[in-house]
Amino acid sequence: MYKVLDKKKLASTVTLLKLDTPEIAKKVKPGQFVIIRLNEEGERLPLTVNDFDREKGTITIVFQEVGKTTKLLGKLEVNEQIADVVGPLGKHTEIEKFGKVICIGGGVGTAVIYPVTRALYQAGNEVVGIVGARNKDLLTFVDEMEAVTNQLIVTTDDGSQGRKGLVTEPLKEILDSGEKIDHIIAIGPAIMMKFVCKTTEPYKVKTIVSLNPIMLDATGMCGVCRVRVGGETKFGCVDGPEFDGHQVDFDSLINRLKQYVAEEKISMATIEG
Numbered sequence: 001m002y003k004v005l006d007k008k009k010l011a012s013t014v015t016l017l018k019l020d021t022p023e024i025a026k027k028v029k030p031g032q033f034v035i036i037r038l039n040e041e042g043e044r045l046p047l048t049v050n051d052f053d054r055e056k057g058t059i060t061i062v063f064q065e066v067g068k069t070t071k072l073l074g075k076l077e078v079n080e081q082i083a084d085v086v087g088p089l090g091k092h093t094e095i096e097k098f099g100k101v102i103c104i105g106g107g108v109g110t111a112v113i114y115p116v117t118r119a120l121y122q123a124g125n126e127v128v129g130i131v132g133a134r135n136k137d138l139l140t141f142v143d144e145m146e147a148v149t150n151q152l153i154v155t156t157d158d159g160s161q162g163r164k165g166l167v168t169e170p171l172k173e174i175l176d177s178g179e180k181i182d183h184i185i186a187i188g189p190a191i192m193m194k195f196v197c198k199t200t201e202p203y204k205v206k207t208i209v210s211l212n213p214i215m216l217d218a219t220g221m222c223g224v225c226r227v228r229v230g231g232e233t234k235f236g237c238v239d240g241p242e243f244d245g246h247q248v249d250f251d252s253l254i255n256r257l258k259q260y261v262a263e264e265k266i267s268m269a270t271i272e273g
Contacts, residue, residue, distance in 0.1 A: 001081040005058060010140045013065045014108060015074045016050065022057030024049075024087050030115040031093030031210065031242055034059070035218045037084040038072055045069045046215045048112045048187075048241070049088065062111035062140065068270070089218050090241045093208075095119045099182035102174065103149070104167050104196055105131045106188025110141045112210065113187040114148070121148040125183075129153065130170055132192075136161035167192065168199045175203045184208070186245065190257060194250035201246050209245040211236050213253060228252050 006018035024034060033048040051060045065074040076082070093116045101120055105113040110131045121127045129149035133139045134157045146152045153170045154162030163170070167188075175181065185208040186196040193209040200207045213225040213236040220238035227234050228249035234240065 001083060002085045004076050004078055004080050004082070006060075007076070007078055010062065010111075011138050014062065014111075014138065014140055015065065016060055016062045016111070017073070017076065018058050018060045019082065019085060020057060021059050021085050021087075024085065025052050025054050025057045025059050028052050028059060028088035029092035030095065030119045032088040032090050033218075033241060034061070034085050034087030035089060035215075036061070036073070036082060036086075038069065038076075039083045042072075042083065043069050044216060044218070045073070046089075046212075046218060046237075048210065049115070050111045051115055062108060064108045086218070090237060091239075093119065093185070093242060095123050097124045100126045100128070100180060101183040101185070102128045102130060102171065102181060103145075104171065104184070104186040104188070105129070105141070105145070106167055106186070106192040107133050107138060108140065109186075109188030109192070109210075110139070110145065113185065114141045114144050116185060116187075117145060118148040120185075121150075126150050128174065130155070130167045132156065132162075132167040132188075134158065166195075168195050171196065172199050175200065175205070181205050185210075185242075190250060190254050193245060193248075194254070197245035197248070197250070207245040208242050209248060210241045211243060211248065211253060212241070213256060214259065227256075 003020045008016040028049050033046050036045045047061045049059050050062045063070050065071045103113050103117040127149045129145045129152040132155035155165050186193050187210040197207050216222045216224040218237040220235045225236035229243050230247035
């Protein structure tokens with residue numbers, strides 16, 4: 001069992017939990033994830049690690065309450081326990097001194113890209129951060145991102161904070177300026193990552209994305225998390241979660257993410273009714 005040590009509501013539907021997981025905290029690196037199971041009957045939920053403290057033996061996770069399991073996870077309080085937390089899983093982010101990098105976070109993806117941005121900044125890169133959400137109430141980790149970037153651009157769809165528009169707009173402006181960009185990484189909704197990659201592809205700047213396919217065992221055995229990358233089948237759990245975004249078949253990923261929408265609505269009714 002794994003104890004909840006701290007809980008914060010970052011937005012109306014976004015929650016941060018700090019968990020007592022000393023063995024995971026010893027080994028986890030930016031970009032990796034864990035599988036959580038609330039109880040014996042619960043589903044296996046993959047969540048990217050938002051932060052970690054090796055000395056205190058803790059990790060933090062940030063999630064949006066959109067389905068039954070995330071709703072139940074959001075109901076947990078400090079000192080309550082989770083049955084299983086397994087990890088670290090997946091390949092960690094490649095961290096090196098690239099030069100000038102752009103880190104793009106969309107929605108809850110900003111919390112996920114934060115440790116990656118911090119690691120790239122600490123490695124000596126010049127880091128531009130671009131973070132966006134539908135509105136200011138859904139923005140998270142803005143202050144944290146500002147502390148680990150040389151420049152931070154905030155966008156909201158409705159203009160309630162930062163500049164009005166999508167993250168792809170300032171991204172294209174930077175690329176159009178002719179300034180040399182050495183590396184780009186984007187984490188957020190699949191549709192956002194798709195259009196980030198469409199924006200960067202003509203400029204031939206390597207763009208890494210962290211994919212969020214439906215996942216089950218997270219060991220590469222079940223094949224549930226398969227994605228098409230470069231015309232080949234890859235597994236999000238063991239080959240990823242990060243891939244060259246210009247090689248990803250986003251349309252097939254988005255279609256697979258919709259596979260259990262009807263069943264999720266039925267499952268949600270059991271806790272809302």
